[in-house]
Amino acid sequence: MKQFLDIVDPIHNFIRVYEIELKIIDSPIFQRLRRIRQLSGAHLTYPSAQHSRFEHSLGVMHIAGQAANALKEKGLLNPDQIQNIRLAALLHDVGHGPFSHLFEEVLQAKRKISHEEMGKNIILKSEIGDTLSKSGFDKKFITKLAFGDTKYRFVNEIVSGSLSADMMDYLQRDGYFTGAEHAKIDHQRIIQSLDVYKSRLALDRSALYSFESMVLSRYQMFKAVYFHKTVRSAEVMMLESIRLADDQLNLTTLNLDEYVKLTDEFVVSQILSLSTDTDELKRAKQFAEDYQNRKLLKCVYEQLTDKKFTKSQENKLKENIARRSKVSINEIFVDTTTTSSLPLTPSKEKSKSIILVTEGATKSSIKEIPFSKIPVVSSIAGTMNIVRIYTPAQYRKKVEIAAKSILGD
Structure with missing residues (x-):
């Protein structure tokens, strides 16, 4: 019997998914990510930006697996660790609420909690955690790995950070679906050039140009897409609508059973069905209508x-x-x-340097280079x-x- 499934993907051609991963992907909680757009309101400016957290999560798992395999070939990881890394990458966004980072602004303001914290709770307290445990995986360790909390710093950095699978997928995927030309990166060159030094992810010096290009692409994507004035207009409206409706609809609930029902269209439909007894509810409903009709x-x-x-x-x-x-x-x-x-570290601190490995005829030299010494990177720091x-x-x-x-x- 075939132990894997190949999923066609416009960014990576084929994403191979194994049995344990498929069990998680097929769970209702993970399927919900299909109904949460990756770029919340960007589709009102870039009409093709309809892609979701679902396919991004598959892409991050794919790239993380490639990076882990590259390190395994250098004797730095074993096969069991690769599967843990793939599962953590698959689940890194499972805690996102509707409208992705937009909803998190309300969640942080009202509940002082992030999507990462919600993700930890979902993995540990839902059927996803049960599936992991029944298949012989440590759900607590995978939760830590998914959100950058393990003691193995370089393993955390494969999932999130300045050399992460997360960034390598979202830049290419967002660029493809928005049509923005800023996100062309050579992620295969970076992956094959990964190394480890003192428990930190390092990069072969020959791939420095590819790294510089990726960091610059991220900066350009923030200016051209993520922080585009019309994209933010739609998001400001939906943010205000959710804030005004939250007391009535309890959208920022921390109850997991209720939280996992929340998707983009579910929230819009809930707000549109509100009675207009108060000025706040009337305004919440109007913002949702205007958002839906692109009256920005x-x-x-x-x-x-x-x-x-x-x-x-x-x-x-x-x-x-x-x-x-x-x-x-x-x-x-x-x-x-x-x-x-610049990208943040897994612990949400500013990245300040990169470790570069130079292969010599007899031995390698390793040097930590501050970003201030890399002209292209320092210019946007x-x-x-x-x-x-x-x-x-x-x-x-x-x-x-x-x-x-x-x-x-």
């Missing part, structure tokens, strides 16, 4: 900034713009998008902060004038 907020001000805004500073800015424009504060939205320009002001179309001119008078042209 207009960006009237946009500026790259060194400043990181606090929530109270955002509110103060809204008040000032409302006062000056004579437009209701409820019609003004301040979006202070921020991210590290830091934090990407963008402040934008959004408002409905009918208030566009008034709010634009007020925003520019307060924030400058």
Whole structure:
């Protein structure tokens, strides 16, 4: 009997899935990822960006398996470890809520919990954990590995980090489905050049250009796609809709049985079915309708900034713009998008260096190079902060004038 299944994939051609992986993939909890878009509201700007967390998870498992095999050939991993790594990579996004990172903003604000924490609970307390245990796998170890918590740092870095399977898949997949040309990377060259030094993932110096290209691609994708002003407009609207509806619908529940019901369309349909007894519910429903019909907020001000805004500073800015424009504060939205320009480590710290291995005739030399010494990488190092002001179309001119008078042209 055949012990595997080959799944056709536009990024990797074929993704081979083995028996234990197929059991997890076929579970309702994992199948739910088909109904959570990878890029939440980006499809309203890039119509083909309909891909989901489901196929991304398969892709990450595939690349993680390739990376683990490359390390096995160098005597650094054994076959049992490869299967653990593949399972962890498959499950790394299982805790995502609807609209992916957008929903997490509400979850963090109201419950002080991340999708990683929800993912840990799902693996440990659901049928996925039972399936792992029944098949002879340590569900606690795989949970730690999926979320970067094991003592084997280089193994964590295969799943997430600056040389991770996660980034190698999402850049290519997001680039393919949005049509953005910024995400062309040579991930096979990077995979075959991986090594380990002092429990950290290292890279053969000959693949440094491929690494530089990948980091630059990530930076360009944030500017062109993830932080695109119209993409963020749709996300700001859905974020506001979820916030306004949450007390009524309890969308940010920590009850796992309820949480795993939440998908993009489920949440939109729940909000659209709300009664409009209060102004908050009326506005929540209107935002959801406008999101669905692509009647988006207009960006009237946009500026790259060194400043990181606090929530109270955002509110103060809204008040000032409302006062000056004579437009209701409820019609003004301040979006202070921020991210590290470079990928984070598995422990969510800023990446600062890479270990490069140079093969010599008789022995190898190994050196840790700070990103500040790599011109292409250092040129984009830091934090990407963008402040934008959004408002409905009918208030566009008034709010634009007020925003520019307060924030400058």
